[in-house]
Amino acid sequence: MDYLYHILVLAMIFSIFAMSLNLELGFAGLYNFGHIAFFAIGAYTSALLSLNGVPIPLAVVAALVVAGVIGAILARFTLGLTGDYFGIATLVFAEMVQLLLLNERDITRGPMGLPGIPRPAWIGSGPESLVWFLLVAGMGTAIVFLLLQRLANAPFGRALKVVREDEFVAQALGKDTTRLKTKAMVVGSVLAGFAGVLWAHYITYISPADFTLNETIFVLLCVVVGGKGTNLGPLLGGFAIVFFGEFVRFIPIPSEFSRFVAPLQGMIYGGLLIVMMLKRPQGLISESRR
Amino acid sequence: MGRITGSAIGILFVFWASAVFAGTISVGAVTPLTGKLAVYGEGFQQAMLLAAEEINAAGGINGDTLEIVFEDNNSTSKGSVSAIRKLITIDKLSVVFGPAASSNFLAICPIAQKNKTILIGAESAAADITKCGSYVFRVFPSDLLQGIGVSELTTALGYKEVVLTYVNNDWGVGLAEVFKEKFTASGGKIIDELAHAEGKTDYRSEIFRIKRHNPKAVVNLTYIKEGATILKQAYETGLDVQWLMGSAAKSPKLVTLAGKATEGIIGTYPTFSQDSPVLQAFKAAWEKKYPGKKTPIFGEYNYDMVKLAALALKDAGSADADGVKASLMKVSQGYMGTTGDKSFDEKGDVGATYGRWTVKDGAITDYR
Amino acid sequence: MTAYYLQLIVNGIIAGSIYAMFAVGLTMVYGVFKFINFSHGELITWGAYLGLMFTSPPFSLPLYQAAVPALAITVALGLAQDWFIYRPLRQSNPVSLLIASIGLSYLMRNAIRLFWGSDFQTFNLPVARGLSFGGIYITIPQLFMVTAAVVFLTILYLLFTRTLLGKSLRAASDNMELADIMGINMTRVTVTVWVLASVFAGTGGILLAMDTNMDPMMGMSSLIKAFAAVLLGGAGNVWGALVGGLFIGIAENVSVAFISPGYKDFISFALIFILLLFRPTGIFGIKGGVR
Numbered sequence: 001m002d003y004l005y006h007i008l009v010l011a012m013i014f015s016i017f018a019m020s021l022n023l024e025l026g027f028a029g030l031y032n033f034g035h036i037a038f039f040a041i042g043a044y045t046s047a048l049l050s051l052n053g054v055p056i057p058l059a060v061v062a063a064l065v066v067a068g069v070i071g072a073i074l075a076r077f078t079l080g081l082t083g084d085y086f087g088i089a090t091l092v093f094a095e096m097v098q099l100l101l102l103n104e105r106d107i108t109r110g111p112m113g114l115p116g117i118p119r120p121a122w123i124g125s126g127p128e129s130l131v132w133f134l135l136v137a138g139m140g141t142a143i144v145f146l147l148l149q150r151l152a153n154a155p156f157g158r159a160l161k162v163v164r165e166d167e168f169v170a171q172a173l174g175k176d177t178t179r180l181k182t183k184a185m186v187v188g189s190v191l192a193g194f195a196g197v198l199w200a201h202y203i204t205y206i207s208p209a210d211f212t213l214n215e216t217i218f219v220l221l222c223v224v225v226g227g228k229g230t231n232l233g234p235l236l237g238g239f240a241i242v243f244f245g246e247f248v249r250f251i252p253i254p255s256e257f258s259r260f261v262a263p264l265q266g267m268i269y270g271g272l273l274i275v276m277m278l279k280r281p282q283g284l285i286s287e288s289r290r
Numbered sequence: 291m292g293r294i295t296g297s298a299i300g301i302l303f304v305f306w307a308s309a310v311f312a313g314t315i316s317v318g319a320v321t322p323l324t325g326k327l328a329v330y331g332e333g334f335q336q337a338m339l340l341a342a343e344e345i346n347a348a349g350g351i352n353g354d355t356l357e358i359v360f361e362d363n364n365s366t367s368k369g370s371v372s373a374i375r376k377l378i379t380i381d382k383l384s385v386v387f388g389p390a391a392s393s394n395f396l397a398i399c400p401i402a403q404k405n406k407t408i409l410i411g412a413e414s415a416a417a418d419i420t421k422c423g424s425y426v427f428r429v430f431p432s433d434l435l436q437g438i439g440v441s442e443l444t445t446a447l448g449y450k451e452v453v454l455t456y457v458n459n460d461w462g463v464g465l466a467e468v469f470k471e472k473f474t475a476s477g478g479k480i481i482d483e484l485a486h487a488e489g490k491t492d493y494r495s496e497i498f499r500i501k502r503h504n505p506k507a508v509v510n511l512t513y514i515k516e517g518a519t520i521l522k523q524a525y526e527t528g529l530d531v532q533w534l535m536g537s538a539a540k541s542p543k544l545v546t547l548a549g550k551a552t553e554g555i556i557g558t559y560p561t562f563s564q565d566s567p568v569l570q571a572f573k574a575a576w577e578k579k580y581p582g583k584k585t586p587i588f589g590e591y592n593y594d595m596v597k598l599a600a601l602a603l604k605d606a607g608s609a610d611a612d613g614v615k616a617s618l619m620k621v622s623q624g625y626m627g628t629t630g631d632k633s634f635d636e637k638g639d640v641g642a643t644y645g646r647w648t649v650k651d652g653a654i655t656d657y658r
Numbered sequence: 659m660t661a662y663y664l665q666l667i668v669n670g671i672i673a674g675s676i677y678a679m680f681a682v683g684l685t686m687v688y689g690v691f692k693f694i695n696f697s698h699g700e701l702i703t704w705g706a707y708l709g710l711m712f713t714s715p716p717f718s719l720p721l722y723q724a725a726v727p728a729l730a731i732t733v734a735l736g737l738a739q740d741w742f743i744y745r746p747l748r749q750s751n752p753v754s755l756l757i758a759s760i761g762l763s764y765l766m767r768n769a770i771r772l773f774w775g776s777d778f779q780t781f782n783l784p785v786a787r788g789l790s791f792g793g794i795y796i797t798i799p800q801l802f803m804v805t806a807a808v809v810f811l812t813i814l815y816l817l818f819t820r821t822l823l824g825k826s827l828r829a830a831s832d833n834m835e836l837a838d839i840m841g842i843n844m845t846r847v848t849v850t851v852w853v854l855a856s857v858f859a860g861t862g863g864i865l866l867a868m869d870t871n872m873d874p875m876m877g878m879s880s881l882i883k884a885f886a887a888v889l890l891g892g893a894g895n896v897w898g899a900l901v902g903g904l905f906i907g908i909a910e911n912v913s914v915a916f917i918s919p920g921y922k923d924f925i926s927f928a929l930i931f932i933l934l935l936f937r938p939t940g941i942f943g944i945k946g947g948v949r
Contacts, residue, residue: 002405003379006372031753033760077935084694084752088885089934092927095882099927102458103485103920111459113367115396115418203371205397207460210367213878217764224757249361249376262324262364266768273761274743277754329777458920485920491778491870494669495914495922502662502915515778519871526788527665527795549785 005130007246012137013198015238016144018222019231020191023148026228026287027157028184029164030079031087033216034094035192040211042067042193043200044101044108047117056120056201063197064190071189075182094216101208113207117200137198141235144191148231151187160184161229221269224276227283236285313354315609317599318361318377319387320398325365326489327390333586334412335360338387340572340579341596351603358596363389367397374398378405384611385410385599387592388428392416393460399426406611408618410599412591416464420637425615429595429632430588431560431642433461436536437468439558439644440509444473444534447556449507451479452534453500455520456511458485465511465536481505486516493520497529507532514539514587518547525551532556540647541587542654552649556657561645562590562630569628594627601625661793666912672800672869673883674907675807679862680884681891681899682814683855689831689894690851693752696759697739698859699881700766703874705732705860706867707770710779721781721868729860735766736856740848763878770874778873799868806865810858811900818896823850831894879923883910886926889933 017039024030042063049059078089101108108114119133151157163170163177170177200206218241226237248265276283319338322331338358345356359381361373370389377383378401386402388395388411395414402409403423411419411428420432444452454470456462462485470480481503486496497520500508508531510520517539524531525548535557545552562569572593576585598621603609605617622634632640648657680702687695708731711717712724743762747755788795818824823846829837830847838844859877866876884899886906891898910925917924 003375006375006379010368010372031756081934084756085934087753087756088694089931092882092930092934096924096927096931099921099924103918105463111393111463112416112418113393113396113460116400203367203397204400205367205393207367207393207397209393217760220757220760246372246376249372260772261362262328263768263771267765267772270761270763270765270768274758274765277750277758277761278743278746281750281754324776326776328775484918487920487922489778489873489875491866491873491876492673495666495911496919498662498665498669499914499919515871522785523870525785526797528787528790547780551785 002130005134007242009130009134009137009198009202011239011242012134012141013195013202014219014222014242015235016141016198017192017195017219018226018234018238019144019148020188020195021219022223022226022228022231022234023151023191024184024188025223026230026234027152027160027164028181030181030185031084032090032185032188033087033220034090034092034097035188035219036211036213036216037090037094037097038067038071038189038192039196039199039215040094040097040101040208041070042196043206043211044114044196045193046197047114047200047206048107050118050201051114051116056118060197064193067193067196068186068190071186072182074189075185079178079181079185091213091216094211095213098208098211101211108208111207111209113205113209114200115205117204117206119201119204133202137202140194140198144194145231145235148191152231156180156183217269217273221273224273224283227285227287229282229287230285233283233285237283314357315351315354315603316357316359316381316383317385317387317603318359318374318381318383320363320370320373320377320389320394321360321387322365322390322394323360323362325363325369327365330390330413330587331365333589334390334592336580336583337576337586337589337592338596340575341593341600343579344575345597345600351600352607356596356600356603358387359383363394365389365391365394367394370394370398371401374401374407374409378402378407384408384609385603385614387412387595387599388414388426390414391460392419392464395419396422396460399423402426408599408611408615410595412595413588416460417468418464420639422638424638425611427618427634427638429598429627429629429640430591432639433464434468435642436558436560436644437465438472439560440465440469440511440534440536441472441476441478442644443556443558443646444507444509445476445478447507447532447534449532449534450477451481451505452507452509453503453505454480454483454509454511455486455496455500457488457513457516459488461513461538462488462511469509469511486512486520488513488516490516491519492523494523494527496520497524497527500524500531501527501529505531507534509534510539511536512539514541514544515547518544518552521548521551521555538587540654542584545649545652545654550652553652554649556646556648558644558646560629560642562628562643566626566628566630568626572628590628594629594632597627598622598625598632663912663915665794666915667908668794668796670908670911671904672796672804672907673911674887674904675804676862676866676903677880677883677887677907678900678903679807679810679858679865680880681887681903682811682896683858684881684884685888685891685894685896685899686827686831686851687855688888689896690827690834690847691744691748691755692834693744693755694759694885695739695744695855696756696881697763697766698855698884699877699879700763700770701732701736701856701859701877702863702866702880703770703872703877704735704766705729705856705863706872706876707774707779708732708860709864709867710774710781710872713781721864725861725864728864729857732860732863733853733856736852736859737849740852745848767874767878774874776874778871779867780871781868783868797869799865803865803869806861810861814854814858814896823847827851882923882930883907883926886930886933889930 021035024032045066046059046063222237223234227233363369363373385408392414399422415433417434456466533555537559601621602618606613625632646657708728788797826842887902890902
């Protein structure tokens with residue numbers, strides 16, 4: 001059962017991450033290819049603080065605040081850029097964050113990573129308390145989903161979509177588009193930070209190698225396959241992609257061929273992105289137009 | 291179609307038959323079969339399979355066949371966690387052989403400890419692993435010992451001032467920290483210290499920076515491919531120094547890749563008697579099973595690990611983790627494997643003696 | 659001491675000339691089709707690995723002969739990219755194209771891993787001392803790289819300025835629809851752009867692999883440098899790409915004298931970031947210049 005719990009927890013963490021990306025990518029039309037940076041910032045902040053004796057709830061709140069503040073700063077600098085340039089700027093930002101984590105060894109322990117990240121006492125301190133963690137992750141996922149659902153149906157969400165479709169129209173309607181987009185990015189960053197926090201306290205060991213471009217592609221896939229612009233899409237996308245990855249383990253493959261599995265999986269992921277763009281850019285669950 | 295179904299049924303029957311007529315004892319292995327460590331993972335796997343084959347040929351574990359269930363970890367910690375979770379919960383295994391990179395090993399050792407699953411490492415060197423807990427063992431000596439070894443080598447060769455460079459990952463940084471501490475404590479001076487990124491193809495800027503200090507010796511704690519690239523490019527750019535290296539670069543592949551640029555480098559490695567009968571037997575068996583293939587890096591350690599685990603399983607009489615754990619401690623005492631004495635201390639670590647290697651006329655030999 | 663800095667600058671120029679070769683293709687595609695082709699990096703990798711394929715058995719050609727079929731296949735790959743993926747997406751927004759190209763880049767990179775493994779490969783050129791010019795070392799492959807870059811870029815210059823095709827290319831990158839209306843053969847322009855981009859990427863890849871080694875990530879890391887060069891030079895500006903490439907090469911090599919080599923890549927990242935924020939049109943984006 002633990003294995004199933006484990007996959008569920010993973011799927012939930014990545015669903016939260018995917019939903020947070022979707023708020024920027026799907027709702028606001030902000031193609032953030034560096035979202036993994038906020039996942040990493042959340043994970044590292046919470047891990048470092050709690051390892052240094054800060055109570056976990058405080059560390060978590062601090063992590064969310066840090067992720068939000070950095071998100072706001074990034075928004076301040078990059079929102080002036082048009083679509084694809086914004087994408088590149090965020091991508092580069094994530095690479096810079098990763099290099100900092102790798103090289104600022106006095107703070108982050110660099111490639112050695114941070115082992116022994118604590119869990120809240122009531123959850124139980126070991127990796128054994130999976131059921132409890134599953135509950136926490138499940139509640140987290142539900143809260144994030146409901147929050148984003150509310151946001152989507154609130155004037156804020158509708159305004160964001162107007163901005164996405166046509167910035168000039170939005171401005172003509174008297175919307176402060178930069179403000180709207182900044183808000184979306186801050187909320188998106190906080191939620192990505194939250195996914196990172198869950199990850200850090202779940203795995204209990206993090207290192208810079210966990211936060212690379214591969215993860216960016218992974219989460220992008222969750223959003224694009226699931227359907228951007230809806231909240232259900234990325235949620236299901238996260239589950240689908242994580243379960244697919246684990247499912248591959250159960251395909252009986254002779255050991256001499258096992259070296260082909262990961263590249264093939266990568267090729268399938270890449271191919272899926274292309275096919276989705278060509279055949280069904282709206283994703284499996286498409287956005288209803290009102 | 292019919293043939294495929296037929297053979298599928300045939301295979302199922304074989305599985306069923308082997309499960310019914312001869313008992314099987316399974317152990318798990320989290321191995322980097324894909325990802326950046328896949329180059330090494332294949333060799334680890336082959337060495338483990340060789341050991342298992344020999345055990346089964348000699349009657350197995352009290353008559354049962356020993357089977358190793360390999361799970362790929364994609365060379366990442368995420369993959370390692372998924373892999374060990376599957377081995378523990380789906381396959382219900384009480385003994386798991388751990389993954390290669392120390393960072394991957396560290397990610398799963400709390401899981402093994404909490405689930406009372408024995409985790410054995412054959413090539414994870416990080417000093418932190420010692421703290422993993424009572425269910426975690428390794429047949430490979432800790433970095434701590436090797437760091438001391440490199441420092442002693444440097445001092446013994448009479449170098450008071452060196453430039454230190456290391457591969458920027460868990461292994462390199464861990465080893466460098468120990469080296470730095472020991473070397474400066476023994477009165478040595480590190481003129482400059484620089485990490486080099488893992489897996490780059492161009493290290494010239496790093497080399498020029500080393501060259502600027504005009505050092506006599508450079509301590510270069512790195513892997514085969516990074517090492518080969520650095521040595522080759524240093525040679526091309528006229529950096530003539532005494533290179534001092536660790537164990538991970540000690541491979542004929544280093545010489546193949548960097549040719550004459552490797553001539554004269556000296557390194558340390560955890561050593562074991564090269565003419566012990568166990569090692570000779572291993573080499574002969576390897577040649578027989580994988581003709582023409584060189585024994586892989588750390589292959590002997592993987593082989594010893596499986597042999598030792600089999601002995602413990604035999605001694606315990608069941609796969610119960612606590613029983614196997616006690617047996618593992620017991621049978622390891624004084625056990626002489628291909629890599630020497632594998633007696634576990636109370637932390638599950640083994641000791642080691644360090645040898646020195648050098649490249650002479652294009653071949654790796656012992657340095658005297 | 660001066661020799662040290664001179665050496666760093668020389669190395670910067672060598673690296674920069676290769677970055678420029680990558681940047682030229684990237685910037686041409688951007689100039690005409692207005693999207694950032696992420697999979698450009700994989701054309702670099704494929705060029706190098708195909709070179710490896712034809713130098714090893716069963717072909718066992720010498721490298722200079724192996725380069726011909728290798729480049730031919732790289733060009734075919736480049737054209738196939740456009741035909742099967744980018745052409746059908748021409749009318750969608752640039753971000754769909756960007757996502758598709760990220761997917762394609764991932765696909766092609768993993769295909770390299772599938773066929774050749776993740777480990778690095780070499781052409782097995784003999785290890786030799788570099789030539790020393792007053793304490794500054796340059797290897798033969800490096801000399802070759804610079805020469806090739808100069809030759810290729812000169813040919814490109816002549817093509818752009820002296821031929822009708824070059825004029826159509828420039829017109830197309832100014833305004834594709836207008837060029838179409840004016841009767842410029844767009845199929846020809848499209849094919850030319852992809853052929854040139856692929857040839858430059860493939861050649862650069864082989865040269866880079868001769869000088870160092872090749873691994874599946876080589877294209878990806880070169881692409882980031884090339885992208886920085888494109889931004890420096892101004893998107894769509896071929897000469898800007900050259901100057902930008904040289905600038906990036908020198909900047910990152912000289913920087914190692916002052917900062918930890920662990921941050922070497924940080925230089926190009928930071929440059930991209932800063933340039934995007936303050937000068938998205940590029941430092942050398944001269945209006946009306948040769949594009």
